Amino acid sequence: xxxxxxCHEHVVRVTGGRPLTGSVTVxxxxxxxxxxxxxxxxxxxxxxxxxxxxxLDTVVCTEILNRTGTVAKASTDRFETxxxxxxxxxxxxxxxxxxxxxxxxxxxxxxxxxxxxxPLPGGDAFCPRYIDRHLAAMEAAGATVDVNGGRxxxxxxxxxxxxxTIDTGTRWxxxxxxxxxxxxxxxxxxxxxxxxxxxIEPEVTTTAELLARSGVDVEWEGTTALRINGSDRIxxxxxxVPPDRMEAATLALAAAISGGHVHLAGFPVSGFPDGLLAAxxxxxxxLVPAAEGTMVRCPGGPRATLAATGPHxxxxxxxxxxxxxxxxxxxxxxRIQERVFPSRATHTGPLRALGAxxxxxxxxxTVRGPTRLIAADIVGKDIRAATALVIAALxxxxxxxxxxxxxxxxxxxxxxxxxxxxxxxxxxxxxxx
Numbered sequence: 001x002x003x004x005x006x007c008h009e010h011v012v013r014v015t016g017g018r019p020l021t022g023s024v025t026v027x028x029x030x031x032x033x034x035x036x037x038x039x040x041x042x043x044x045x046x047x048x049x050x051x052x053x054x055x056l057d058t059v060v061c062t063e064i065l066n067r068t069g070t071v072a073k074a075s076t077d078r079f080e081t082x083x084x085x086x087x088x089x090x091x092x093x094x095x096x097x098x099x100x101x102x103x104x105x106x107x108x109x110x111x112x113x114x115x116x117x118x119p120l121p122g123g124d125a126f127c128p129r130y131i132d133r134h135l136a137a138m139e140a141a142g143a144t145v146d147v148n149g150g151r152x153x154x155x156x157x158x159x160x161x162x163x164x165t166i167d168t169g170t171r172w173x174x175x176x177x178x179x180x181x182x183x184x185x186x187x188x189x190x191x192x193x194x195x196x197x198x199x200i201e202p203e204v205t206t207t208a209e210l211l212a213r214s215g216v217d218v219e220w221e222g223t224t225a226l227r228i229n230g231s232d233r234i235x236x237x238x239x240x241v242p243p244d245r246m247e248a249a250t251l252a253l254a255a256a257i258s259g260g261h262v263h264l265a266g267f268p269v270s271g272f273p274d275g276l277l278a279a280x281x282x283x284x285x286x287l288v289p290a291a292e293g294t295m296v297r298c299p300g301g302p303r304a305t306l307a308a309t310g311p312h313x314x315x316x317x318x319x320x321x322x323x324x325x326x327x328x329x330x331x332x333x334x335r336i337q338e339r340v341f342p343s344r345a346t347h348t349g350p351l352r353a354l355g356a357x358x359x360x361x362x363x364x365x366t367v368r369g370p371t372r373l374i375a376a377d378i379v380g381k382d383i384r385a386a387t388a389l390v391i392a393a394l395x396x397x398x399x400x401x402x403x404x405x406x407x408x409x410x411x412x413x414x415x416x417x418x419x420x421x422x423x424x425x426x427x428x429x430x431x432x433x
Contacts, residue, residue, distance in 0.1 A: 010405040012416055014393035015425040016373070019260035022422045023293075026248045026267045027053045027413045028077070028241035031318070034101045035180050035203045036241065037061040039210055040081040041070045041108040042187055045236030049079040052241050054413040056406070060098045061105070067092055068109055081236075091118040093151070100177070103134040106154070107181040110138060111188050114159040120150050133168050133178030140164035141185045141193075161189045161230075169197030172340055173311040176201045179226070183207060187216045189230035198226040201312040202242065210239050243267050247412060248294075249276060249319040250387055254419060256285050256298035257326050258394045262422060264294040275314035279307045283326065304332030304369065310339050320365075321347040321388035327367040328356040329395055338363040347385035350378035354392055354400065373397065380404035383411040390416070394424060 028051035037058070040047050052058060058074050065072035069087035073080045089109060096102040102121040110116040121131065135145050135152065141161035143154040164186070168178040179199040184207075186193035198204065200223055208226070212218045214236070217229035248267045255262035269277070269287050271294075280287060282305040288295045304327065309317040317340035324347060327334040338344045345360035352358060353376045357368040375398030380386025386408045393400035405428070408415065420426055 009403070009430075010409070011429050012390065012402045012405055013399050013427045013429065014390060014396075014402065015399040016375070016394050016396040018258065018394075018423050018425055020255050020258045020262055020394070020419065020422040020424060021260045023263040023265050024251060024418050024422060025265045026243040026251070029053070029202070029244040030055055030057065030246070030411045031244075032203050032206050033058065033079070033241050034061060034099065035104060035207050036210060036239070037065065037072075037079065038101055038105040038108050038180070039184060039187075039207050040072070040079070041065060041068075041105070041112060042184060042234045043081060043214065043236045044083055044233050046080065046082045047236040048238045050238060050240045051077055051243070052079040053244065056410045057099050060095055061101070064091055064095045064105055067095065069112070087113045089113040089115045089117060091116070093119040096121065103131045103152075104177055104181050104184065106152070107134065107138065108184045110143065110154050110156065111161055111185055115153070115155040117151060117153045120152065131177075133166075133170060133175045134181045137164075137166045137168070137178055137182040137185055140166045140182075141189070161185050163189050163191035163193050165194045165196070167196040168199065172342070174199035176203055179204050180207050183211065183226070183228060186228040187211055187230050187234065188232070189228075191229070193228050193230070195226040195228070196224070198223070199311065202245070206242060213237065213239065243271060245271055245273065245276075246316070246318045246384075247415065248272065249316075250322050250391070250412075250415065251418070252280065252285060252287070252294075252296040253319075253322045253326050254391050254394055254422075254424075255296045256283075256302060257329055257391055258424075259298070259301070260423070261295065261297035263290060264296065265291070266293050268292075269294050273313040273316055275310060276316060276319055279305065279315045279323065282307070283323070283330065302326050302330040304330040304334040304367075306335050308337040308339050317341060317344060318384055320344060321384040322391050324348070324358065324365055324367060325351065325388040325392040327369060328358065328373065328392060329370045330367070331370055332368075334367040334369070336365045336367075338365065346381045347388040350376075350380065350385070350389050351392055353378050354389075354396055356392070375400040377401045378403070380407055383407045387412070387415070390419070394419075
């Protein structure tokens with residue numbers, strides 16, 4: 001297939017007004033898988049990840065691993081790696097600028113090669129997203145780090161990491177990515193490394209589980225600290241990627257805004273973070289265990305609510321844009337406080353183009369509803385913003401044209417076909433760049 005950045009752009013045309021009904025299976029977690037791809041570089045034996053999402057970010061990560069020394073192959077629901085016979089310490093710019101986990105992948109490569117060069121990460125850019133805690137972890141492990149011209153060069157003074165201590169906390173809470181970066185640096189260290197204020201997001205705990213199964217001693221001290229004793233040899237094997245809680249949330253919100261009812265097959269109610277369950281309940285969604293999954297409905301229609309994003313197990317920021325779309329149909333005034341990033345509001349302008357009364361002031365978003373949404377030609381500028389626009393279009397009168405579907409394909413393997421199978425009226429068209 002062509003490189004993902006050479007693929008033709010797609011637009012989706014959504015005609016609103018049809019309730020979604022039926023059963024659907026949730027893909028493997030995009031965010032967890034990306035961090036496991038980075039960890040796979042440390043394995044000294046063949047490693048197979050099952051349940052991986054067939055998304056564009058998987059294609060990019062596969063090519064990064066192959067270009068830097070790990071033999072990697074991605075197929076439907078599987079990601080297979082073998083340790084390479086030679087390592088290349090530079091992550092190509094054209095790849096590293098396509099995903100958010102570049103610094104995490106660089107940390108694993110640094111552990112392998114003793115040096116690494118990589119571009120500043122790409123991916124979603126809804127606000128400034130810093131990698132200072134990633135670089136601090138590399139320095140704590142004994143690396144000299146230089147940043148110049150949008151590229152980072154890190155070199156371990158002794159050729160391999162040394163035991164270290166790092167605090168991955170920030171003013172916005174623990175850094176998910178920096179916690180994984182520190183874990184991967186510590187995984188092959190002789191001695192104990194300590195990560196203070198670690199993130200406990202599922203991306204972190206699942207990566208820790210993979211490392212523990214592979215021979216690394218991982219010890220949690222609640223949410224205060226994470227201690228890691230490295231291993232000379234990291235085993236391979238087979239490891240399953242959990243289902244994607246963000247796709248499950250997206251499908252639940254699509255059902256709610258359309259006035260339908262959808263069964264999430266194989267995804268239990270407990271798979272949603274507690275904070276998201278509370279926000280859903282406040283907004284009128286009902287989630288009921290059913291047939292080894294979850295039945296979602298919103299029988300009385302959406303309700304206005306107050307919510308705030310936060311670190312796991314609070315309301316996740318990656319569900320905030322989609323939740324905002326739902327609240328455009330809730331009578332009254334809703335407010336969402338963004339507490340994970342300084343701001344996250346790239347979806348608010350396009351929602352206004354559809355007729356929503358939504359405004360962002362710094363990290364706060366205010367929604368007044370219900371509003372009559374009218375079809376429009378709109379653009380999604382990042383993964384979750386594009387998803388929010390698709391959800392809003394399900395409730396709009398007429399046929400909306402949504403561009404920026406490249407972003408959707410970065411995070412969702414088959415969201416649009418799934419919505420169509422549930423009854424959404426949509427078509428996907430290809431546009432030549």
